[in-house]
Amino acid sequence: MADEENTTEILLSVSLRKARFSSKSRRADTSIKMLKDAVARYTKSDRDRIWVDNKVNELIWSRGRRKVPTRVNIKVIKLEDGTSEIILP
Known part of the structure; x- marks a missing residue:
């Protein structure tokens, strides 16, 4: 998907430490949301247009x-159409 268009790649280290403040049964769900929020801040895109590998x-x-x-x-790959992919480096 990322090879077809012009892309921008960013390497990030995202801290998920604040997920520990959520309830134990929702920590992984909260971590995914925190990850998408961090990528949305860096790529200036909407959280709905971010795809997690x-x-x-x-x-x-x-x-x-x-x-x-x-x-x-x-590693975040931002495509021309505004979508972003989150993959491992």
């Missing part, structure tokens, strides 16, 4: 719903 999702959910990682290194 399955490997990033599996990384966040790898230790279960309650024990999410505190920091994630990601």
Whole structure:
């Protein structure tokens, strides 16, 4: 998907530490939302137009719903049409 158009790539390190303030049963869900919000700030795009790769999702959910990682290194690919992809570097 990213190879077809002109793209911009950004490497980010996103802290998910504040997800610990949410309830234990919703920490992984909150982490995904925090990840999308951080990428939306950097790419100046809408959160609905951000696509999360399955490997990033599996990384966040790898230790279960309650024990999410505190920091994630990601690569963001912004396409010309305004959509963004979140993948692992």
